[in-house]
Amino acid sequence: MSKQIPLVDYLVLGDEPHLVAQECTSCGARFFGRRNACASCFATDFKDSPVATDGTLTTFTIVSFAAPGVPVPFVAGIVDCDGTSVRGNVVNCDPTPEVVKTGMKVRLTTFPLGTDDNGVEAIGYGFEPAN
């Protein structure tokens, strides 16, 4: 089996890919990436906490004009995953306002981004319509 590497360190691959947040053990605030102290309550203990893979799209934009090298159009959005807001693209659907709507149910999905000289495949994530 070829080796894989996640696009970001908060994406956990395997049989059930999911995102993992740093959760403040004091107040429960969640962060993607390391923190020295909680931005909400200033406590300093965190634990790894899996983020729900199903969620609701709370906002989006369809980017038609981006920096060179960024393929357009694409849908960028924010997904409320059972109380944790996650940033990601909406994928596997037409990038049009007729198809993509706020409030739509989406689920986490992963996809390959390419393979390096060592045969390692990079895996990205996005959210696809759940229905």
Add this chain to the structure above:
Amino acid sequence: MTDPVWILGIKMTKFGKHPDKDTIDLAAEATMDALADGGVTMKDIGVIAAGNLMNAGGGTGQLLQKQVGQTGVPVYNVANACATGATALRTVMMAIKAGECDMGLAVGVEKLAGAGLLAGGSAKSAGNEWKPSGRQGAVLGLDGRVGTDTMPGLFAQIGQEYGHKYGGTSFELFARISEKNHAHSTLNPLAAYTKRMTLDEIMNDIMIAYPNTRPMCSANCDGAAAAVLVSDAKLKTLSKEQQRRAVKVSASVLTSDPYQEACQVLADVNTLTRQAAKQAYEQAGIGPDDLDLVELHDCFATAELVHYDNLMLCEEGGAVDFFNSGATWRDGKLPVNVSGGLESKGHPIAATGIANVWEICHHLRGEAGERQIEGAKAGLAHVIGLGSACGVHILEKSGL
């Protein structure tokens, strides 16, 4: 209650393309005009705060002094994203309030004509070997792969989020906000763009990040603005004419974004604006109903809508109805962005937070010509720097 600080002189340059002038030329032009407007010279200035975001390490304040007068006074070169101008103003306010001097100069300048997207990119091409880098261990650039880093896209989401929460928004609604500001700009000779645009023209222009088309985005351009601030005690020693034209700074507030769930995945421009507005109304002792005009940070049409609510110009959740009532047109109940706003007046970043104060002062002094809001006595100027910083100034006509 401490004594108020006053704006003695203030000026903005024409916004637009200035190919023959560099940032220091523009800053000097605004400075000389603001000093003349206030009837003072560099000799009277006890502190300088200068902003130029695109060259934040460039020592703009000191270079400006070499162009207009070197007196050895303290210079603070400030940078605070799109709130840089308001931050310069606020820095001078603090120095005067602290009693360090009785007069100061705030200046903001930017050369942005022809600039494209101001954020985003860094899309690393697939190399020979995946190497995690940065704070999230990314093996590729994340802009476009995990959401968007572009300003039009970020602010599009901020407007769409408001629609998700309260309903009533649409592509057309946001476009109509832009239609208003472009209509307003036709009366502003200092605006970068003064062409009235129809709703169809706006909606059928190039889509940048749905629902923001090109004319719904702030216009990159060149420009500068400068203000001379004076203490209450010093103003009273100046001429009657200077006192009559002085504009009272009834509130000067700067906030940053407090923690909110989601604020680290999509910038929260709402909470800090609401907190700044609340503090400003308390400082000024007046409320939104007392305002005659507002210049708010319409960096994108989608942003203007949310700030009606954040600045408490309407009921919470009522921004769509408020706009649909016609209130924010120049003949409405509370005109917003009669200058044309950032979408047509333009957004030379560090100049914006002083230029919007100039616009308010212009009306309070009764000097706004064709676009004068008759009888204006109080106004509010607001800016947002993403990341985030919010500046709110409330200004009142002199009763002296």
